[in-house]
Amino acid sequence: MSGRGSRPADPGRARPRHDGVDRTPGTGPEAGGGSGQIAPALVGGASALGETSEAGEAKARLRARLLVQRRASVALRRGSLSRSDASRLANRIQRLPEVEAARCVAAYVGLPGEPDTAELLDRLLARGVRVLLPALRADLDLDFREHVGTLVPGALGTREPPAAAPRGVLAEADVVIIPALAVDRTGRRLGRGGGSYDRVLARVGADVPVIAVLHDQEVLDEIPMESHDHNVKIIITPSRTLRCEPTDGTGEHLGPSTS
Numbered sequence: 001m002s003g004r005g006s007r008p009a010d011p012g013r014a015r016p017r018h019d020g021v022d023r024t025p026g027t028g029p030e031a032g033g034g035s036g037q038i039a040p041a042l043v044g045g046a047s048a049l050g051e052t053s054e055a056g057e058a059k060a061r062l063r064a065r066l067l068v069q070r071r072a073s074v075a076l077r078r079g080s081l082s083r084s085d086a087s088r089l090a091n092r093i094q095r096l097p098e099v100e101a102a103r104c105v106a107a108y109v110g111l112p113g114e115p116d117t118a119e120l121l122d123r124l125l126a127r128g129v130r131v132l133l134p135a136l137r138a139d140l141d142l143d144f145r146e147h148v149g150t151l152v153p154g155a156l157g158t159r160e161p162p163a164a165a166p167r168g169v170l171a172e173a174d175v176v177i178i179p180a181l182a183v184d185r186t187g188r189r190l191g192r193g194g195g196s197y198d199r200v201l202a203r204v205g206a207d208v209p210v211i212a213v214l215h216d217q218e219v220l221d222e223i224p225m226e227s228h229d230h231n232v233k234i235i236i237t238p239s240r241t242l243r244c245e246p247t248d249g250t251g252e253h254l255g256p257s258t259s
């Protein structure tokens with residue numbers, strides 16, 4: 001990313017503890033706090049707290065490489081292929097039994113370089129499904145709001161429902177659809193390094209299916225894992241649907257089912 005805008009020089013110090021429990025009264029997710037000044041500068045693919053663990057450093061390097069790859073592919077495609085990708089993705093996601101059965105879906109609005117989710121969101125709304133979308137907070141945690149059909153600019157180039165949209169209660173989502181820079185077949189996920197979805201997934205029930213959406217070439221053999229990372233259950237790319245299998249504890253996995 002390009003390090004735009006006015007962000008604090010040492011954002012990591014302002015971050016909350018990362019054990020999945022938000023203990024700060026009135027500042028937790030869905031507490032209705034505004035974005036304010038945005039926290040960390042996720043420069044060069046480094047994580048928000050400037051990871052120093054081996055896995056954290058490996059993630060930062062991988063993240064930087066994947067962001068370069070995405071930018072190159074955006075430049076190459078100039079949007080046209082991404083529209084057909086968007087339809088194929090929407091079809092795949094809608095065909096999942098978990099999504100067919102869902103009355104409320106937490107999803108997201110694609111950023112440039114990501115598979116476009118606009119068609120999926122429109123189709124879900126047209127089917128009468130409640131759609132919850134994230135609004136990025138200053139500490140990079142996410143609030144959710146009901147998708148009311150319109151979007152306004154959020155921080156860091158995101159788009160989000162207007163502040164007047166009803167609050168979205170994440171616990172009401174039957175399915176959670178999230179972005180990823182990369183995943184592996186066991187469901188390990190690499191994101192943009194803000195820990196936004198690590199925090200969101202810590203608040204999602206273990207029985208709620210989590211679906212990661214990304215490009216075909218971003219399904220990798222192995223993603224380095226840290227203790228706060230949460231696995232996804234299903235991986236969707238324009239041409240593949242992968243169901244992740246749990247690891248056997250040695251890092252080996254039993255092989256995903258695919259279609």
Ligand SMILES: Nc1nc2c(c(=O)[nH]1)N(C=O)[C@@H](CNc1ccc(C(=O)N[C@@H](CCC(=O)O)C(=O)O)cc1)CN2
Pocket residue numbers: 001002003004042108109110111114134136142156157158179180191192193194195196197
């Ligand atoms: N579609 C989508 N929404 C998401 C995420 C995501 O990965 N994808 N996030 C996953 O956690 C959170 C947002 N995290 C972000 C972290 C970094 C940048 C970023 O690097 N932006 C660039 C470009 C900004 C622009 O175009 O204005 C930058 O700041 O340079 C954006 C979002 C919540 N919403």
Ligand SMILES: Nc1ncnc2c1ncn2[C@@H]1O[C@H](COP(=O)(O)OP(=O)(O)OP(=O)(O)O)[C@@H](O)[C@H]1O
Pocket residue numbers: 015016017018019020021047048049050051059189190191192193194195196197198199202226228229
């Ligand atoms: N529950 C949490 N609360 C606060 N910080 C967290 C939490 N989980 C992870 N973090 C911090 O967020 C930073 C980024 O984590 P990580 O590299 O796993 O992000 P990511 O999953 O790639 O990003 P994102 O979820 O935003 O797409 C790390 O410094 C980590 O310590």
